[in-house]
Amino acid sequence: MSGLYFYDDSCAREFEPFALTRPASELRAGAMIVRERWERVTGLESKGFVGAKHLQDFEEEGAPPFISTGDIPAGSVVVNSRFVVALDADPKKFDVLMNEGAGCAVKLARSLPVKDLIGGKVDIASLQTSMGGRIVAGRWMSNVWDYIATLPAQLGEDIPILGKSLGSSLPRPGDTMGDGDVFIEEGAQIGQYVVFDTTGGSILIRRGSSIHPFTRLVGPVAIGRDCQVMGDRIATSSIGDWSKIRGEFSNSIVLGYSNKGHEGFVGHSYFGRWVNLGALTTTSNLKNTYGNVQLWTPSGTCDSGQQFLGTFFGDHVKTGIGMMLSTGTVLGAGANVYGSHAPPKAVAPFSWGDDEPYGEYELSKFLVTAERAMERRHVTLSAKAKQQLTESHRARWSAD
Known part of the structure; x- marks a missing residue:
């Protein structure tokens, strides 16, 4: 097998507010980034990803490059980026890996033209002609809120495996x-009066992390x-x-x-990279009616089926001091919101201001x-990464 290639299908390409600035393989699920999970269980190196055109210059440490031309070599493994493989899976010999009746990874019997995957409509199980496939443990992310909904169970599985491998x-x-x-891990620093509650x-x-005094960690x-x-x-x-x-x-994820x-309280929320919250920024994660939280998506507002859901912060989002965020808020990448008014439940990428209508955050x-x-x-913002953010700025969506 020559390497891993990640495929953002049409569903993954709607995982906003993150899909504008990164492929789904570079999202954190449980205790690890999706790509890293697959590298760990297969022992293979990541060679590329196929996704939306505006990500063609995506560049981040450890991430493989965007590919749009040529062929993926025979023997390569093509992975659906929405599948979060279990860390104790052992998919060393397979033609197709299946979960819940769908193909999540395939080993190519012959080379595959990249153009066949560009549109995001291919079921990767159809790329292998063998009958059936091996079942592999893991979870499908069908909606962007699934990363939060499955977090307790995913962490419960991941931490013992990772911890014992240190x-x-x-x-x-x-x-x-x-x-x-x-x-x-050796190299971490634990201050005085830190409480570790492992009841749950x-x-x-x-290593390298510092837990300050009077912090309570609840597993x-x-x-x-x-x-x-x-603290x-x-x-x-x-x-x-x-x-x-x-x-x-x-109950929240920070990509890094x-x-x-x-x-300021944050609950049932997801931070992209380079997010900065002003002092006392607070997220609501439960409606006063105790009903299901509605969330904006590119296909329209959806019932998440979740009673608890906070805010999804896209990459490079900034909030001002005292910002109050409603249950089920989506802040698009690069948005900079501040002031005394709570923003709407969906703020378009690269918005700027203290109230609607927001201005556009000038690219430069x-x-x-x-x-x-x-x-x-x-960390240096490379010329290629600048170009990718420029393309994302051009491709930004509207919350209307």
């Missing part, structure tokens, strides 16, 4: 409640590398590398390189801000 870990802390495991699940802290919780967790209750959450979190944080450095000014923010984490 080369070495620190001893179990003294201030631990419950029977779950606590995995602390295990806890994983990767299952996965904290990536080089993070700072600066309050952090529960049932997955926090990606190089993130800062302070204040009550519950994002900041919630102040007080946005890129300057993005470059400054990334430099603070010692």
